Amino acid sequence: MVHVIVSGMVFLVLIHGGRxxxxxxxxxxxxxxxxxxxxxxxxxxxxxxxxxxxxxxTLVRFFNKYAYVQIAVYGKGFNRSARDAWELFQSxxxxxxxxxxCSGAVLLMGTLLxxxxxxxxxxxxxxIKWEAKNERMLMVGSTAMLMGMVLVGVAMVVVESAxxxxxxxxxxxxxLIHRWDAEFFSQLSEALHQRLRHRSxxxxxxxxxxxxxxxxxxxxxx
Numbered sequence: 685m686v687h688v689i690v691s692g693m694v695f696l697v698l699i700h701g702g703r704x705x706x707x708x709x710x711x712x713x714x715x716x717x718x719x720x721x722x723x724x725x726x727x728x729x730x731x732x733x734x735x736x737x738x739x740x741x742t743l744v745r746f747f748n749k750y751a752y753v754q755i756a757v758y759g760k761g762f763n764r765s766a767r768d769a770w771e772l773f774q775s776x777x778x779x780x781x782x783x784x785x786c787s788g789a790v791l792l793m794g795t796l797l798x799x800x801x802x803x804x805x806x807x808x809x810x811x812i813k814w815e816a817k818n819e820r821m822l823m824v825g826s827t828a829m830l831m832g833m834v835l836v837g838v839a840m841v842v843v844e845s846a847x848x849x850x851x852x853x854x855x856x857x858x859x860l861i862h863r864w865d866a867e868f869f870s871q872l873s874e875a876l877h878q879r880l881r882h883r884s885x886x887x888x889x890x891x892x893x894x895x896x897x898x899x900x901x902x903x904x905x906x
Contacts, residue, residue, distance in 0.1 A: 745770045750782075752845065753852040769852060778855040780879035781872075787847045791840040795833055802832025 746763050750773075754765030773779040807825030814820075853860050854872060862869040 749844070750848050750852060753849050772852070772855045776855045777876060777880055778851060780883050781876050782851060784879060785847075785851075788844060791844055795837045795840050798836030799829040799833030802836075803829025 746766050748766050748770060750769035751762050751766035754760050754769050755762065758765070760768065770779075773782055803825040806828030807821045810821050810824045850861070858869065858873070861872065
């Protein structure tokens, strides 16, 4: 619910603020090509790798957090919103930015750190106030840690929803981000171009290595 509310608010602010102010291949394919040279002739292992990446890609396509933005703005169903959002990322190249996004991990670490600090402070306060034993300190500290994680997590969800909305807005209309914050738009565009160049280089390297291995195998067989 928080995802939908915050995503809708951020999306509408960017759209209205902008109005008032005035294809790359899938990532899983490159990974499979990169692993193909290491696998060699082991077709069974290659099939397992293909199946694994296909399952991961299917899950990401139909179950991702970016669906909440589409739900908040367009009122679509969850599965359709998730599919449309991921296809939008793939068609615009923003998928390469999303693949390297570390905001979720940082926010998770912040949530854990907030819970740990809350639990530690509660346990120390319990020991000083009532001179409690270890069992009571552990009970109070654990309860406080869970409550702290929940409260900090609610605040982190707001930030995470804003980040996901930024990606959707940039994929649908980059000019919205430019009208809202030109400097941030420049940084985001530069990061996207760097990721696309890096991905293209990795793809060419994987194809070259694959052809080299095939030539070597053919030479050995002859």
